[in-house]
Amino acid sequence: MQPLAELNRDAAPAPRGMIEVSGLNHAYATRQGPVQALENVALTVGQGRFTVIVGPSGCGKSSLLMMLAGLRAASAGQILCAGRPITAPDPDRVGVVFQEANLFPWLTALDNVAFPLTLRRAPKAERQARARAMLELVGLGDAATRYPHELSGGMKQRVSIARGLVQDPPVLLLDEPFAALDEQTRMAMGEELLRIWAATRKTVVFVTHSLTEAVYLADEVLVMSARPGRIIDRMPVPLPRPRSYEMMASAEFGRLRDRIWQQIKAPAR
Numbered sequence: 001m002q003p004l005a006e007l008n009r010d011a012a013p014a015p016r017g018m019i020e021v022s023g024l025n026h027a028y029a030t031r032q033g034p035v036q037a038l039e040n041v042a043l044t045v046g047q048g049r050f051t052v053i054v055g056p057s058g059c060g061k062s063s064l065l066m067m068l069a070g071l072r073a074a075s076a077g078q079i080l081c082a083g084r085p086i087t088a089p090d091p092d093r094v095g096v097v098f099q100e101a102n103l104f105p106w107l108t109a110l111d112n113v114a115f116p117l118t119l120r121r122a123p124k125a126e127r128q129a130r131a132r133a134m135l136e137l138v139g140l141g142d143a144a145t146r147y148p149h150e151l152s153g154g155m156k157q158r159v160s161i162a163r164g165l166v167q168d169p170p171v172l173l174l175d176e177p178f179a180a181l182d183e184q185t186r187m188a189m190g191e192e193l194l195r196i197w198a199a200t201r202k203t204v205v206f207v208t209h210s211l212t213e214a215v216y217l218a219d220e221v222l223v224m225s226a227r228p229g230r231i232i233d234r235m236p237v238p239l240p241r242p243r244s245y246e247m248m249a250s251a252e253f254g255r256l257r258d259r260i261w262q263q264i265k266a267p268a269r
């Protein structure tokens with residue numbers, strides 16, 4: 001007879017992803033009729049994994065991220081985060097960072113980071129301690145009392161990342177967070193994000209147009225088709241970590257980037 005432990009192991013559910021999306025469809029209502037943005041999107045992101053989403057312009061990447069964040073409802077389908085549906089923004093489970101840092105100009109860096117805790121009416125000492133720790137984490141411990149206009153573009157995005165992490169959510173979503181930055185700052189921010197990710201072990205979903213950024217950052221790249229967006233490839237990135245600038249010149253890196261490019265380049269006319 002099979003021992004009880006064996007039976008239990010067989011009966012245990014398969015390990016679930018931190019994020020599980022199934023049958024996601026979305027059509028926007030426009031004056032010209034419905035615009036099908038997403039078609040039957042399904043994906044799983046394992047706990048602590050760094051997943052990057054790429055795809056042609058207008059394929060629905062931002063729409064998908066907004067839905068994962070609970071900021072937009074899909075026409076159909078299900079999104080589970082940590083085993084429970086996402087139906088509205090839930091900063092305890094999901095932090096979000098957008099292309100624009102969207103900081104309040106009248107608040108210091110510290111108070112911007114603390115703002116979500118203020119909304120929750122957390123005690124002031126706790127808010128400040130937590131926000132200070134997050135600023136330290138993103139390398140801005142010395143800039144706590146500065147206002148947004150006194151910060152560079154890269155520093156503002158660091159504040160935005162710190163704010164996304166301040167409630168310690170298991171998931172961090174980033175929608176082209178470095179797109180507005182110059183190339184040098186963008187590279188540095190990519191490295192910085194990997195350092196933060198390694199320190200916190202968050203589950204990360206990152207949208208970008210940059211194929212180099214995608215391969216450099218990801219454990220796995222999800223490639224979307226042109227609209228209506230579908231997932232057409234799940235490409236693991238077997239490059240070792242920590243990633244380095246030199247890896248970008250390797251044949252393996254080039255092969256991975258080319259695999260994405262071949263799938264998203266516009267068809268020749």
Ligand SMILES: Nc1ncnc2c1ncn2[C@@H]1O[C@H](COP(=O)(O)OP(=O)(O)OP(=O)(O)O)[C@@H](O)[C@H]1O
Pocket residue numbers: 028029030035037055056057058059060061062063064227
């Ligand atoms: N509020 C809206 N109303 C109507 N159509 C919309 C709306 N938001 C997005 N769309 C359309 O849905 C499609 C997907 O848009 P979305 O912004 O999600 O794509 P994307 O892949 O993030 O684009 P990009 O790469 O250019 O940032 C596009 O065709 C867009 O025009």
